[in-house]
Amino acid sequence: MRRIIQWIEIGTIIRSLGCCPSEGELHDLIAEVEEEEPTGYIRFEKFLPVMTEVLLERRYRPSPEDTLLRAFEVLDPSKRGFLTKEELIKYMTEEGEPFSQEEMEEMLSAAIDPESNSIHYKDYIAMMVVDDS
């Protein structure tokens, strides 16, 4: 029974189920479950079979933790162990997929070490990695 109605984006749902799609992959998925004439709503009846398939196929699984580490190291070739705040902002907003201002701010607030104004990515990874039990 629907009682209290609050809006959660489809992306949030999919991601919190353990999937780690890129924005592009997410848009494709949404296109699969949307109505012919997009109403802004997704119907559960349509969502369920598609999502079940995604989970069974283990699609969009997050890559292992050390891949994530290597990704940071690509952006930090001199292997300092950290990225400066400006570097992170630049890479997140100029490389990769579109990344909003707000996402950037939130990422920084959690990641940044206020004293050095830099992001020690090994620690950051440890925080972001959630065990999938």
Next chain:
Amino acid sequence: MSSLPFWNKKPCTYTMGSGTSTQHHFAFQNAEKAFRAATLIQRWYRRYAARLEMRRHCTWRIFQSIEYAGQQDQVKLHDFFSYLVDHFTPSSNHERDFLNHMFTEKTFPQDAEMEKLSDYESIEVPDSYTGPRLSFPLLPDHATALVEAFRLKQQLHARYVLNLLHETRKHLVQLPNINRVSTCYSEEVTVCGDLHGQLDDLIFIFYKNGLPSPEKAYVFNGDFVDRGKDSVEILMVLFAFMLVYPKEFHLNRGNHEDYMVNLRYGFTKEVMHKYKIHGKKILKILQDVFCWLPLATLIDEKVLILHGGVSDMTDLELLAKLDRHKIVSTLRRKTRKEHGKPATTQEKATPPSCAGRPTPWFLPQSRSLPASPLRLGSRGAPCAGRSSSIPCSGPADAEDLARRVRRSGDLELDRGRQQAGFPGSRAQGEPLLVTPEADSDADEPPEPTPEEWKQVVDILWSDPMAQEGCKANTVRGGGCYFGPNVTEQLLQKYNLQFLIRSHECKPEGYEFCHSRKVLTIFSASNYYEVGSNRGAYVKLGPALTPYIVQYQANKATHMLTMRQRISRVEESALRSLREKLFAHSSHLLGEFKKHDADKTGFISLSDWAEAVESVLRLGLPWRMLRPQLVSSSMDNTLEYKSWLEGLAKEQLSHENIQSSLLETLYRNRSNLETIFRIIDSDHSGFISLDEFRQIWKLFSSHMNIDITDDCICDLARSIDFNKDGHIDINEFLEAFRLVEQSCTEGDASDCPQATNTNDSGCSKPSTP
């Protein structure tokens, strides 16, 4: 559409990636590597953020469902009492008097009496009093001084409180039900939502937005009191500004401006605690003041502001005409002395719902609403006449009564009423309850008609929903859910632009819905818990474009990251949830056992989720919450007995009190406290042992609690620690360590020290 959590908004700007990488990137061997690396990091980040958002959402749901369940309880409680009043045959004069005493509202004093009631002039203010002193007519400086004084944590003397309330009442009486404001005079109007006793938020609003003035109009949209700890101060400030700037400062009534709701949600307690000598007088006059609050405000004939919402039956003309003073409480329609109606004449031939008795207000009106999904398996034909009457009281009857009454709050109650019929055993013409003053004062205002009452309930209790249509608001127990078409219909009918309402807490302090035709504005930040939500207010200029300002009145939370904030609030929500789970331990055990036919002691996690929902009925995503509530489970199974024991250990620290009794009391403690306050109608803080026993008896039969009479007597005696034949509410609640935190914030000397019943050496309730 609602405002989305910010990290899930579609990004508004972006630049393409590797195509524009320039020299200031270092030379990657493969530019694509950088792109992929960045994408990977983003994906991880978004997944992490999504999980946080889920947690936040679950936390919100927990708080909200517990809050609404509490409201439902409140309604059920009052329905229960109403049902008793209508149908219960007291077995003795004693019982009859007791019920009368509880349900008979005191006559509404006439004006002269009301004057006497305020009687503030005789109250002396000692020289030692350093708080603000008011003189009337109030000047703007007085109002400002009040704000300042309260900011410095001073308390206004009872004499001035009463004086102010008296003047407030005089002013309110002249106001129409629907206030009209124009942006011609004051160029902008600021509308604020629920404050719920949170003075910090009010002070912040005045600080940030400016104090009220002829150029700065304000509308406060109800729910000024309850839950927070400074409801009195908020009222004083709001009333003072209203008196000083009557044309620019407006108040709407909310569902909490209601003495019955106040009994449960803390305002009554706050008044009695702050004003020990004059609190009763203050509460009495407040009861009246609340009824005189206007119901709605209209800006430029275009923007309608009211507390809850609307229904498809909302009729602004009727609302404008009715006598709002008649609506004492939106929880019970009948407020005057109950007079028995001869049971026989009217109802026999006519179908029950059309009888002289009004249909219970919480039922959907069949002609206007679509078939409610709640009307499941309507037991065959509509109730045809009355089968059995309620027998006179006796042990078997209590059960019968309990069975019928228990499922109150929904259609069953109505069916029960109809099936039970009217007491056939009573002689014709004998009144249901004999009241001492059987001839009521002729001058008393008549009761509101069912239609008038429903109109007011609807605007004070309804919530918007996304689907089209209009259906009964069963979550709250009052008003309805109204869809976008209902809003559209209303706006068109009265040529309005949009609706502003409050009544619901929103994470961002505000929320648009129904294609921006409905704006919810909620001004109590950190409502559920520190960090739970922002507050907001909205400003309207002559163009009537809403401009929203958000805030959060707690600096500490700004320093925390989103993750930390969510963790704190989450912990608090989970604690409340665990308490609730504990309070239903016996039922849960029963349900678990049903899923464990082989008596292995284990059940699957998905059975666990099913069982928990069927007992608690909070509509929460239990599978998602499971990791936080069940600490260990192997192979997706749970050893339920030890899980329940674990819960109990958390909640209890002494095992001597029979745990099922404790559990029952714990589960019902808000109800019990409310009942206590209802019985204690003179607000003395005491009820007699006998009253306690009586009410417990009635209550336990309603709640199907298995407790013998003896046990109740023992319980009563054991609670009366100082053996004076009276139970003080603190004794009562403290006996089970249920004294609320707010008590400890007040004057410490007034509150009993929290003692362990083991140590105190007092007798404990004996096990039957």
